[in-house]
Amino acid sequence: MRWNRIYALVLKYFFVCSRNAFRAMDIFFWPVMDLLVWGFVTLYLLKISGAVPTMITFLVGAVILWNVFYRAHQVVCLSFMEDLWSRNLLNIFTSPVKVSEFITAAYILGLAQAVTVMVILSAMAAFMYQFNIMTIGPDLPMLFVNLMLMGWAMGLVATALIIRFGPQAEVLAWAIPFLVQPLCAVFYPVSVLPAWLQPLARCVPASYVFEGMRASLSGSNEVVFNYALIAFALNVLYLAAAGLLFKYMFEQARVKGLLAKYNA
Amino acid sequence: MFNRIVEVTGLQKHFGKYEAVKNVSFHADRGEIVGLLGINGAGKTTTIHMLLGLTKPTAGTVRVFGRDIETSRTEILSRVNFASSYIALPYNLKVIENLLVFAHIYGVKNPKNKIEKLLEDFEIHHLRNATSGRLSSGEQTRLNLCKALLNDPELLVLDEPTASLDPDLADKVRKVLQRVNREEGCTLLTTSHNMLDVTELCDRIVFMSAGEVVEEGTSDQILRKYNSDSLEDVFISIARNHSVDGRGDKVASSADLKKVKVS
Ligand SMILES: Nc1ncnc2c1ncn2[C@@H]1O[C@H](COP(=O)(O)OP(=O)(O)OP(=O)(O)O)[C@@H](O)[C@H]1O
Ligand SMILES: [Mg+2]
Numbered sequence: 430m431r432w433n434r435i436y437a438l439v440l441k442y443f444f445v446c447s448r449n450a451f452r453a454m455d456i457f458f459w460p461v462m463d464l465l466v467w468g469f470v471t472l473y474l475l476k477i478s479g480a481v482p483t484m485i486t487f488l489v490g491a492v493i494l495w496n497v498f499y500r501a502h503q504v505v506c507l508s509f510m511e512d513l514w515s516r517n518l519l520n521i522f523t524s525p526v527k528v529s530e531f532i533t534a535a536y537i538l539g540l541a542q543a544v545t546v547m548v549i550l551s552a553m554a555a556f557m558y559q560f561n562i563m564t565i566g567p568d569l570p571m572l573f574v575n576l577m578l579m580g581w582a583m584g585l586v587a588t589a590l591i592i593r594f595g596p597q598a599e600v601l602a603w604a605i606p607f608l609v610q611p612l613c614a615v616f617y618p619v620s621v622l623p624a625w626l627q628p629l630a631r632c633v634p635a636s637y638v639f640e641g642m643r644a645s646l647s648g649s650n651e652v653v654f655n656y657a658l659i660a661f662a663l664n665v666l667y668l669a670a671a672g673l674l675f676k677y678m679f680e681q682a683r684v685k686g687l688l689a690k691y692n693a
Numbered sequence: 694m695f696n697r698i699v700e701v702t703g704l705q706k707h708f709g710k711y712e713a714v715k716n717v718s719f720h721a722d723r724g725e726i727v728g729l730l731g732i733n734g735a736g737k738t739t740t741i742h743m744l745l746g747l748t749k750p751t752a753g754t755v756r757v758f759g760r761d762i763e764t765s766r767t768e769i770l771s772r773v774n775f776a777s778s779y780i781a782l783p784y785n786l787k788v789i790e791n792l793l794v795f796a797h798i799y800g801v802k803n804p805k806n807k808i809e810k811l812l813e814d815f816e817i818h819h820l821r822n823a824t825s826g827r828l829s830s831g832e833q834t835r836l837n838l839c840k841a842l843l844n845d846p847e848l849l850v851l852d853e854p855t856a857s858l859d860p861d862l863a864d865k866v867r868k869v870l871q872r873v874n875r876e877e878g879c880t881l882l883t884t885s886h887n888m889l890d891v892t893e894l895c896d897r898i899v900f901m902s903a904g905e906v907v908e909e910g911t912s913d914q915i916l917r918k919y920n921s922d923s924l925e926d927v928f929i930s931i932a933r934n935h936s937v938d939g940r941g942d943k944v945a946s947s948a949d950l951k952k953v954k955v956s
Contacts, residue, residue: 688747
């Protein structure tokens with residue numbers, strides 16, 4: 430791997446974002462809207478039902494962390510789709526850029542996006558809902574890393590499918606996170622799910638992260654490390670699987686002449 | 694130092710049942726300019742894409758600088774570059790940004806100087822801060838050529854480099870390519886439908902039809918063989934005698950072709 434090539438790909442995406450107001454919406458606008466709506470919903474719930482005050486911390490924390498996963502996933506896909514839309518794949522893949530460098534650049538962008546979203550939403554939640562994300566304490570980095578890793582893995586899966594099935598598969602970039610969301614235990618514990626769904630949720634790294642977040646916010650920190658460890662093990666597995674899938678789909682695209690065709 | 698820059702042997706590409714490239718072998722030596730000619734759909738672009746590792750061959754090998762593209766892709770492609778009139782650099786980036794990105798990809802030392810020089814060579818210096826998407830197709834073509842020369846390639850692969858250029862600019866571009874070839878020893882492999890490109894630039898021609906090489910030689914050799922004084926006539930003659938039926942079923946055989954006389 431050569432850093433100059435990875436740097437070039439990251440630089441290209443920054444140029445694209447700086448030129449494109451709609452891309453800024455993905456970075457700032459939607460996550461902020463998400464937080465606003467959910468924040469007000471919880472305020473309302475507190476008012477009418479006298480729900481336990483930890484609820485607001487659960488829901489607001491969940492919105493922030495969900496966006497870490499979702500935006501990391503989305504940017505991994507978007508950085509690829511920018512090249513697809515701007516018909517640049519041919520230029521990239523006739524250059525010495527390696528597939529591994531291409532993926533690394535997408536991961537770096539995913540990380541940058543996850544951090545940005547986390548910082549913005551945390552600041553906003555502190556200001557509007559007096560929610561301090563730091564109350565999650567030293568567990569926060571473990572939870573954050575696991576969500577970002579899951580975002581990388583799912584983003585790579587979606588990208589692999591888009592490479593193979595073309596622009597009509599683009600909807601996956603937005604759909605995949607919501608397909609798994611019910612199993613992620615974002616806003617409710619896994620135990621709420623029907624018995625037959627629970628084992629499936631146990632296979633999703635995010636379910637451990639959100640259980641961990643709730644445990645941490647309610648002061649039972651001792652379980653969080655174990656949760657994070659399980660999530661990490663699952664993430665490593667999924668990242669490896671996503672990498673293999675991507676490699677396979679990329680080779681399929683080379684066999685079918687698709688990398689050139691998307692430029693036609 | 695070996696002189697065989699490109700060695701393509703028994704190259705085939707099938708897309709499903711369709712044989713886009715049936716059996717192509719040719720080579721290019723150091724400092725040569727080789728023209729890949731043929732009618733629409735002959736398989737030139739597909740061949741070039743296999744040569745660049747973009748498309749995986751069904752059979753056959755591509756060796757560049759003596760190495761196999763399938764196993765040494767990165768090493769090869771850092772010394773090669775490519776431009777086509779039919780692809781563009783990202784439309785939403787400025788000209789200068791696009792070139793900067795590719796300069797970093799190719800690890801160009803002193804990228805700013807290199808970029809300024811290329812923009813001047815191709816007379817698009819005034820467009821350095823323009824958004825690439827607003828360039829005319831001729832300007833876009835020249836921007837592609839700037840990108841293609843960023844890394845001082847030892848092998849430059851071009852797909853119809855002058856397709857969208859007016860005669861004056863086409864001539865200027867040919868002069869730049871000739872200079873790069875003579876002064877920097879860059880080997881060129883180019884497709885073109887512009888016979889002036891071929892006569893003025895190419896040392897040797899590889900003529901493809903329906904996925905096969907049907908003629909090869911210097912333009913003089915080919916003109917003599919066809920008893921003609923215009924490559925355009927030879928092109929038409931080869932094309933008509935190798936006309937395709939449906940998707941690529943050759944009507945005339947190579948043996949028939951050799952009987953062709955151009956008046
Ligand atoms: N990815 C693909 N899938 C299926 N068929 C393809 C694909 N790419 C090319 N072809 C077919 O292969 C044949 C050769 O195409 P190619 O682009 O190589 O021709 P060409 O010689 O470059 O023609 P032109 O002069 O028009 O550019 C065409 O009939 C084309 O339809
Ligand atoms: Mg072509």
